[in-house]
Amino acid sequence: MNRFDTFAMLDWSGGNDTGPRPCRDAIWLGVTRDGVDEAPMYLRNRAEAEAALVALIAAELAAGRRLLIGVDFPFGFPAGFARGLTGCDNPFAVWDWLETVIEDAPGGNNRFDVAGEINGRFPGVGPFWFNGLKREIAGLPRKDTRAGHGMTERRAAEARAKGAFTCWQMGGAGAVGGQVLTGLPVLNRLRRRFYGQVSVWPFEVLDKPVALVEIWPGLINAAVKPLGEIRDAHQVRLMARALARLPQEQLAEMLAVDAPEEGWILGLGYEAALIAACDDVLKPPPLRNDCFALPAGVDWTPVDDALALLQDRLRPVVGQTRAPLAQALGRVLAAPVTALRANPPEANTAVDGYGFAHASLTAGDQTLPLVEGRAAAGVPYPDSVPPGHAVRVLTGAALPEGVDTVILQEDVTLGAGRIAFRAGLKPGANTRRAGEDVAADAPVLAPGRVISPADLALCAAVGVADLPVHEQLRVAVISTGDELVEAGHPARPGQIYDANRPMLLGLVEQMGYAPLDLGRIADDRAALRAALDRAAEDSDAILTSGGASSGDEDHVSALLNEAGAMAEWRIALKPGRPLALGLWRGVPVFGLPGNPVAALVCALIFARPALRLLSGAGWSVPQGFHVPAGFEKRKKPGRREYLRARIRQGRAEVFASEGSGRISGLSWAEGLVELPDGAVTIQPGDPVRYIPYASFLSA
Structure with missing residues (x-):
């Protein structure tokens, strides 16, 4: 019975009340319930922590949820300790004994005195050591001078857990001895309060609604190190998440431990699995199946309306x-x-020269004695500069105490132990204030x-x-069509080389996303379905070219229709027009035209801003520039047009042919000229909007 609904991890402390503000050396509780993380809870003392655990257990029992509580101190001591202290090997006898002798309040406790009392029951000196109080305690050495007490230094678990502390050390960074003595009485009270509903691992069978287990956050140290801020808060949050995400069979394997007296650390030996499971990745909900649906009655869609619909209906899909x-x-x-921290972190000099207090200057030309030494970047002047004195300073050096102004060395006459310079220097000259760039x-x-x-x-x-x-957006690219063959391979009559796939893969990479090349797919619906399945499994968005219209061999649109998540947008655009948009197993699909010119234009105008939004970068419009036309053009109303163009001698010139099959024009061009939806007549010198290719990639 190892399936749990809620995982709660507790980082314990044996110290005093830590006050109302969250801090490092406090108690923290992290909870993951039904796979959803809660914000870590700050608990300022053990009384507050015990109350929080009581409330948590009561709430989970009332809701019918199984609860696993992990606590970061040992549940047992090295073999033989229980018998030496209580006369029997039962670890719960130690729990009972500690509950009767530990006196605990938010302002302090008697853990050091109890450690000394325990030491008196064993031969020699020890086994506990470290006294954190100002008074001496009989039997408790301040330093590790123990000998002859008969106990091993570590449990079997600590011997395997690199970096884990022995339970005998009562204080110091990372020590757990005080946590054990103050924590076990709390767990013992929980066992009695919820009698018959709590099991303690590995001493009891986990057949109750609540399980208490021992954890050590050091097992996931690699996942916590980069996060900074309050480390303990991250530890409990990530450990709860990791255990919640583990497969049930793996958690059951971790719990299959035989350590009836000493106890064990849950997850010991499974560090890699825990670190992988606590990876701080947030996945948003899947896209709605109607995110590409056009309003009722819409047939031809203006470009701006299509872009607005995409912007409104797409959301980031990356963690x-x-x-x-x-x-x-x-x-x-x-x-x-x-x-x-601030930049600069402290006031410093902007030049090589001499520093002094401006207020100490007199009228007229100045002569100031020099103090010995200098201030250099990374090597500050160690003393204060007296009023009426100057110090040698080098660029980037922190201003010594007593210096607020610097004069350029070129403006100074240097003598034996003194400098002379003209009047007129302003206060603060040639210095940088702390935080003047960034506070x-x-x-x-x-x-x-x-x-x-x-x-x-x-x-x-x-x-x-x-x-x-x-996370980096993953974009799958698929070319479709029996007529396609890979460049460099023999081409049969009627076949053409696949130009779209290398173009789109390169475009995806230039945009900063991770391209996934799924190759060329023949006009075979089953093969295309398999390719889309793989793309949906391994990517966050899919670009296809070809098969996006409604012909007999247009399998992209046919499969999206079968999936019930297809919209064929007939966009008032040249080149382009048909654009199949849909979802395949929750992943957005952009079905681009098969013509390379139309495919690139549609990818730049529609897929590019949509992919940015999916990637978390938000929606943006590529930056265009109004420049004089170096061509003439008469355009009819009804659709927007994009002409392959480049700038020469300050004017936009366009490719000689507007034919959508002229791939050479894509390479010739360095951007696009955008012509508006309405009718327009352009003469040389008229302003036109030119969008460089680079604007699509950087905006």
């Missing part, structure tokens, strides 16, 4: 994680970033930003080592 700066370039920021705790980057090299520099300067980012 979130954290990435170190070295791996964050080009990723999409998932949450705001604030400065961990500590100030926002520096907003969500949705695509991280640039300059952003990396800014984050590093304000002490941010890793960033909350969206």
Whole structure:
């Protein structure tokens, strides 16, 4: 009976009340219920923590949910301790004994005295050590001078858990001895309060609605290290998530432990599985099946209306994680970033020169004695500069105490132990104020930003080592059609080389996404269905080319229709027009035209902003520029047109042919000229909107 609905992880503390504000050395509770994480709960003392556990157990029992509570201190001691203390090997006898002798209140407890009393029941010196009080305690050494007590130093579990502390150490960073002595009485009271409803692992069979287990957050240390802030809060949150996500059979395997006296650490030996399961990835809900549906009665859709519908109905589909700066370039920021410290962190000099207090200057030209030493970047001047004195400073050096103004070395005459310079220097000259660029705790980057090299520099300067980012959007690319053959392979009569797939894969990569090449699929519905199934499994969005209309061999639109999530948008656009949009197993599909010119234009105009939104970067419009036309053109009303174009001698020139089969025009061009929906006559010199290819990739 190992299936649990709720996982609650507790980070314990043997210290005193930590006050109303969350802090590191406190008690933290993390809960994952039915697969959903709750925010970690700060508990300022053990009385508050015990009350929280009582309320949690009562609530889960009332709701009929099975609850697993993990606590981060040992449930037992090395073999032989229970008999030495209580006369029997039952670990619960130790729990009962400790409950009778531990006196605990938010302001303090008697754990050190109890440790000394226990030591008196064993031969030699020990086994407990470390006295954190100002008074001496009989039998409890302040340092590890123990000998002859007869106990092993570690349980079998700690001997295998690298970095785990022995339960005999009563204080110091990472020590758990005090936590055991103050924690076991609390667990014992919970057993009695909820008698018959709580099992303790591994001492009892887990056949009750509530299970108490021993954990050690050090097992998932690699997942917690990069997160910063209050480490204990992250530990309980991620450990609860990890255990909740594990397959039931793997959790059952972890619980299959025989340690009837010493106890065991849950998950020991399964560290890799726990770390993988606690990966901080958030997946949004799937897209609705009608997200591409057009309003009733709409046939031909203007470009702007189609874009507005996409923007309104799509949502980000990628999870979130954290990435170190070295791996964050080009990723999409998932949450705001604030400065961990100011930039500059302290006032410093902007030039090589001499620093002094401006208020100590007199009227007219100045002569100031120099103090010995200097201030350099990374090597501050160690003393205060007296009024009326100057100190040698180098660019970037922190301003010493007593210095608020710097004069350029070129403006100074240097003598033996003194400098001379003209009057007229303003207070604060040639210095930088602390935080004049960025103040500590100030926002520096907003969500949705695509991280640039300059952003990396800014984050590093304000002490941010890793960033909350969206997972990289994965985009599958499929070409369809019997007529296609791979470039470089023999082509039969009637076959053409597949130009769309390399073009679209390159476009996806240039946009910063992870391309998945699913190859060329013949006009075979079963083969295309299998390719779409794989794409839906391994990607977040799918680009297909060809088969998007309503002909006999247009299998993309046919399969999307079969799936009940298909919309064929007849867009008032040249080149392009038919654009099949739909969902395949919850993954958005963009069915692009088979013609390479139309495929690229539709990908840039429609797929590109949609993919940005799906990636978490938000919706954006590519930046265009109004430039003089280097061509003439008469256009009829009814649809928007995009002409392959480039800038030469300050004017936009367009490709000689508008034929949608002229692939060479795509390579010749460096962008597109956008002509409006209505009728227009363009003469050379008239302003037209030119959108460089780069704007589609960087906006």
